Amino acid sequence: xxxxxxxxxxxxxxxxxxxxxxxxxxxxxxxxxxxxxxxxxxxxxxxxxxxxxxxxxxxxxxxxxxxxxxxxxxxxxxxxxxxxxxxxxxxxxxxxxxxxxxxxxxxxxxxxxxxxxxxxxxxxxxxxxxxxxxxxxxxxxxxxxxxxxxxxxxxxxxxxxxxxxxxxxxxxxxxxxxxxxxxxxxxxxxxxxxxxxxxxxxxxxxxxxxxxxxxxxxxxxxxxxxxxxxxxxxxxxxxxxxxxxxxxxxxxxxxxxxxxxxxxxxxxxxxxxxxxxxxxxxxxxxxxxxxxxxxxxxxxxxxxxxxxxxxxxxxxxxxxxxxxxxxxxxxxxxxxxxxxxxxxxxxxxxxxxxxxxxxxxxxx
Amino acid sequence: xxxxxxxxxxxxxxxxxxxxxxxxxxxxxxxxxxxxxxxxxxxxxxxxxxxxxxxxxxxxxxxxxxxxxxxxxxxxxxxxxxxxxxxxxxxxxxxxxxxxxxxxxxxxxxxxxxxxxxxxxxxxxxxxxxxxxxxxxxxxxxxxxxxxxxxxxxxxxxxxxxxxxxxxxxxxxxxxxxxxxxxxxxxxxxxxxxxxxxxxxxxxxxxxxxxxxxxxxxxxxxxxxxxxxxxxxxxxxxxxxxxxxxxxxxxxxxxxxxxxxxxxxxxxxxxxxxxx
Numbered sequence: 089x090x091x092x093x094x095x096x097x098x099x100x101x102x103x104x105x106x107x108x109x110x111x112x113x114x115x116x117x118x119x120x121x122x123x124x125x126x127x128x129x130x131x132x133x134x135x136x137x138x139x140x141x142x143x144x145x146x147x148x149x150x151x152x153x154x155x156x157x158x159x160x161x162x163x164x165x166x167x168x169x170x171x172x173x174x175x176x177x178x179x180x181x182x183x184x185x186x187x188x189x190x191x192x193x194x195x196x197x198x199x200x201x202x203x204x205x206x207x208x209x210x211x212x213x214x215x216x217x218x219x220x221x222x223x224x225x226x227x228x229x230x231x232x233x234x235x236x237x238x239x240x241x242x243x244x245x246x247x248x249x250x251x252x253x254x255x256x257x258x259x260x261x262x263x264x265x266x267x268x269x270x271x272x273x274x275x276x277x278x279x280x281x282x283x284x285x286x287x288x289x290x291x292x293x294x295x296x297x298x299x300x301x302x303x304x305x306x307x308x309x310x311x312x313x314x315x316x317x318x319x320x321x322x323x324x325x326x327x328x329x330x331x332x333x334x335x336x337x338x339x340x341x342x343x344x345x346x347x348x349x350x351x352x353x354x355x356x357x358x359x360x361x362x363x364x365x366x367x368x369x370x371x372x373x374x375x376x377x378x379x380x381x382x383x384x385x386x387x388x389x390x391x392x393x394x395x396x397x398x399x400x401x402x403x404x405x406x407x408x409x410x411x412x413x414x415x416x417x418x419x420x421x422x423x424x425x426x427x428x429x430x431x432x433x434x435x436x437x438x439x440x441x442x443x444x445x446x447x448x449x450x451x452x
Numbered sequence: 453x454x455x456x457x458x459x460x461x462x463x464x465x466x467x468x469x470x471x472x473x474x475x476x477x478x479x480x481x482x483x484x485x486x487x488x489x490x491x492x493x494x495x496x497x498x499x500x501x502x503x504x505x506x507x508x509x510x511x512x513x514x515x516x517x518x519x520x521x522x523x524x525x526x527x528x529x530x531x532x533x534x535x536x537x538x539x540x541x542x543x544x545x546x547x548x549x550x551x552x553x554x555x556x557x558x559x560x561x562x563x564x565x566x567x568x569x570x571x572x573x574x575x576x577x578x579x580x581x582x583x584x585x586x587x588x589x590x591x592x593x594x595x596x597x598x599x600x601x602x603x604x605x606x607x608x609x610x611x612x613x614x615x616x617x618x619x620x621x622x623x624x625x626x627x628x629x630x631x632x633x634x635x636x637x638x639x640x641x642x643x644x645x646x647x648x649x650x651x652x653x654x655x656x657x658x659x660x661x662x663x664x665x666x667x668x669x670x671x672x673x674x675x676x677x678x679x680x681x682x683x684x685x686x687x688x689x690x691x692x693x694x695x696x697x698x699x700x701x702x703x704x705x706x707x708x709x710x711x712x713x714x715x716x717x718x719x720x721x722x723x724x725x726x727x728x
Contacts (some may be wrong), residue, residue, distance in 0.1 A: 141628050161631040168632050174625035178647045191634030239634070 091117040091275050092138065092243065097147035099299070107133045108144070109299040115277060115292070120269050122307070123279040123287040124323060125296035131279035132171070134296070135245045138277065140164045151243070162191075167236035168245040171252065173228045175220040181207075181231050182216040188239040205372065206234045209268075226257040237272065246278040250285065262288045283323050295319045302349060313441075317448040320370050320441055326405050329376070329415045332445065333371045335360065343371055344437050349390050349410020355437055359452050366445030375439035376417035379432050386434035394429045408433060490514070490701035497697045513702035522703055525685035529665060530710065532596065532681060536603040537660040541653060543604075544611025545646065550703050551612060552619035565616075568609045576606060577669055584673055594676030602674060603664050610663070611656040618652030619645065655720035665711060682707055 092115040099108040102370045108130045115121045123131045136142040138149060140161035148157050156164055170261060189199045207213040210230045220228060236244055246265075250258045260428050265272055266289045269276050280286060286293045294304040295318070298434070303315035307323075314320030318331060333344040333351075342360060344351040346369065353360065382389040395407040395414065404423040408415045410433070417433060425431070442452040461487055490513055491506040506654075517523065550557065551565055583602055584593075591597035592598040622645055630640040646653070682703060689696045689703075715722070 139628075139632060141631070161628070162634050164637065166632065168629070168669075170625045170629060172623060172625055174623065174629040176626060176644060187630070187635075188633035191639075235629075235633070 091115060091152060092277070093150040093153075094134075094138070095150065097134070097137060097144045097149070099130070099137065100145045104448070106299050108137070110240060111147070111296075111301055113294055113298070113301065113304055115275060118273050118275055120276045120278065120289055121268070122290035122293045123277065123296055124281070124283060124286045124293050126281055126322070128179050130298040130299040131281075131296055132247055135168065135247050135279050136245075139166050139168050139245055154295040164243075165239075165241055166243045166245060167239065168247065169229075169232045169236050169249050171248045173220075173232040173252075175222050175228055175231055175235075179219075180216065181212065181220070181223070183374070184220070184231055185216075185234045185238050187235060192239065195204045199437050202238055202240075203234075206237050209237075210234045225253050226261075229253060229257075229261065233268075237268075237274075243274060244274045244276050246276065246280075248280055250279075250280070250282070258406065265289055283325050287325075293323065295322055312419050313450070314370070315450050317368050317370065317443045320443070324372060326373045326416045326418060328370045328372050328441070330443075331415075333367055333369050334445075335363060335365050335367055346411070346413065348413065351388055353437065353442075354443075355387075356452060360442070363442070363451045364444050364446055367451065368443040368445050368448065370441035370443060371435055371439060373405065373416045373418035374420075376408075376415065377434045378408075378417050378419060379421075379434065382432045383434040387437040389432050390433040391430060392433050394425050394427060394431060396427060397425055398421055399424070410429045453526055455603070466476055486701045486704050487618075488701075489697050490705050491627055492693075492698050494696060494698050504540045513600070513611075513696075513698040514577050514706075517702050517706065521680060521688075522682070522685060525680040525682040526706060527667070528675070528680045529682045529707070532603065533661055533664045533680075533710070534655070536600045536607065536664055537657055539600070540604055540607040540611050540660050541657050544608050544615055544656060545641070545649075545653070547608065547642070548612040548615035548619055552616050553624070565612075571606060571611060572609045572613070576667070580669060580673060583670075587674060593674060594678045599670070599674050599679060600679070602670055603667070606629060606670075607660045610659060614656045614659070615649060618649040622648045651721040651724050654718040655725045658722060661714055662711065 092113075094111060094113040094115070098112040099107060100106045111130075111134060113121070119213060123134060125131050130215060133142065137144050140156070140159060140163075144157065148155055150156065151164070160437070163188050176187065179187070185203050185206060186199050189202060194202070203216070204213070210233060212227060212230045212234060215223065215231070216228060220231070223231065229252075232249070238398050250261055253261065262285065265276075265278070269289075278289065290307045292305065293307045293310050295302045295310065297318045302322075303310050303319040305315075310319060310323055314323065314328070317330060321330060331346050333346040335353075336343050336345050340354075341352055342354045342357050344367070351369070377383055377386065392408040392410040392412055392415065395409050398405040398407065399422055401420060402420075404419045404421065406417045406419055406425065408417060408431070415433070440452075441450060443450055458624065487508060488504065491509045491511070492503075493508060493510050493512060496503060496507055517526075550559070555561065587593050587598040587602075590598075626644055626648070627640050631637075634687045635643060666683065668683045671684040672687075675681050675684045686703070689699050
């Protein structure tokens with residue numbers, strides 16, 4: 089049963105351009121939904137509309153089939169962790185976490201009990217007497233989450249909570265978010281510009297671009313079967329390689345002509361029958377194999393030159409030049425190759441994505 | 453070498469100290485002289501050479517002030533200043549909130565903000581004739597409402613002007629977090645916004661108080677037998693060719709007390725504003 093039903097939300101300030109354009113999402117109870125998109129895509133606006141901090145221009149929001157579009161934020165029972173944490177600077181950590189409990193008039197004992205629970209869960213029990221200015225970024229984050237969890241909300245909104253934290257804390261927090269959601273069973277809507285957040289935590293991901301939902305589905309489904317070029321390139325790190333090609337028929341063969349190389353896609357003829365002539369070829373970096381000689385048993389192999397190798401931890405992103413195209417290949421080991429070296433890149437036709445060149449929508 | 457350096461530093465410090473002593477004397481002497489005169493008999497005020505300590509200390513000036521209309525004048529000033537300042541700050545918080553949070557609203561655009569300030573840019577006397585006739589027409593001359601409302605008109609703009617920049621600095625997300633916690637707008641204003649603009653409120657309160665407490669023209673024109681402010685009472689202390697300096701000094705000493713209390717109570721906030 090969907091706990092949140094977002095139906096045709098439009099946000100358009102007077103005379104301005106549309107920040108959100110007909111956004112429709114159904115978010116399941118007790119699920120972790122990620123709203124993924126670049127800055128300015130409308131993620132924060134969407135969260136604010138769900139929280140009731142801003143009214144939509146058009147559209148309706150239902151919680152459990154109840155229309156809450158005109159309900160004030162106080163009455164929605166939704167919690168939110170803000171990007172800047174929004175801790176009350178004049179109150180101690182204890183009073184910050186107690187704030188939503190005070191609003192509903194909890195007794196002192198209830199409050200102590202609840203704050204003890206959430207602060208121990210988030211490992212901030214020894215910080216309760218401090219003021220926010222005495223906390224580190226990661227601690228402020230935990231306090232903000234504790235405050236959001238204190239009233240035991242069914243729906244918790246997170247607005248880019250990891251953006252202001254440094255890299256090391258970010259890694260640890262991802263696992264904790266996931267654990268927290270599994271243990272406490274909230275419905276979480278999590279806005280982030282970082283595809284790794286979505287891949288690491290989300291059950292479902294809504295990929296937002298210019299106020300429009302490009303794709304909304306399970307995160308693995310979105311990764312393996314991107315609906316649009318944008319969805320394919322945005323969800324995934326390193327980003328999917330995209331090459332503009334035209335579809336041509338030559339001597340009974342169906343070819344993708346990318347200028348500097350052609351790819352034989354005769355095997356996919358049935359699926360490409362009604363396709364437009366201008367298409368976009370997409371292939372994820374991890375499906376490009378690099379070798380000294382053409383690999384046996386692969387559907388396609390091309391000669392390419394290494395531009396640069398970018399070692400990230402124990403993996404390497406190899407930047408290659410194939411004709412006029414720059415490609416990235418993901419090598420799951422430390423690979424230090426001489427710059428300018430000629431190598432072969434090979435892949436299978438089953439690993440490529442073909443998008444319509446005009447609409448950017450998926451064909452295969 | 454070290455010692456010489458310490459010595460020159462010592463010299464600089466000495467010079468600075470001497471300078472400060474002279475400056476302090478310059479500032480403090482009039483205060484001392486006022487207090488000195490307030491304890492003198494009127495005949496000792498005019499002696500040549502002047503006496504630096506009252507020859508026969510007496511409370512007669514204070515007794516005279518607190519025994520007659522002087523008491524009413526001080527009480528009147530206290531009531532008008534306290535009521536006006538409090539209302540100005542409370543209304544000013546709401547007004548500056550609107551200007552800060554809804555800068556493109558129908559009533560709170562920059563033109564209106566500027567317009568609000570023009571009342572403070574002109575000297576009060578420029579508005580006084582119409583104000584006087586208005587209260588006369590309404591039969592409110594020599595009443596508290598007329599004085600309080602007139603002072604409010606001049607002081608709310610000042611409060612708004614001070615508080616707006618303070619509210620601008622309070623992140624909106626704090627108020628939104630409070631709404632999501634379950635607090636209403638007014639609860640949020642009281643629990644979150646107001647505590648965070650405490651310095652601004654203290655400064656606005658102090659400046660309003662000083663303006664009203666020291667104001668003469670409005671007080672002189674709008675007060676009368678029923679409602680008297682101490683500044684309007686001062687001219688009556690000149691009798692023919694004789695100025696009652698000891699009484700003027702006594703009322704000055706008494707009038708300084710509320711200002712000193714406000715300074716002491718708000719000193720933390722006022723220095724913070726100065727450092728800003």
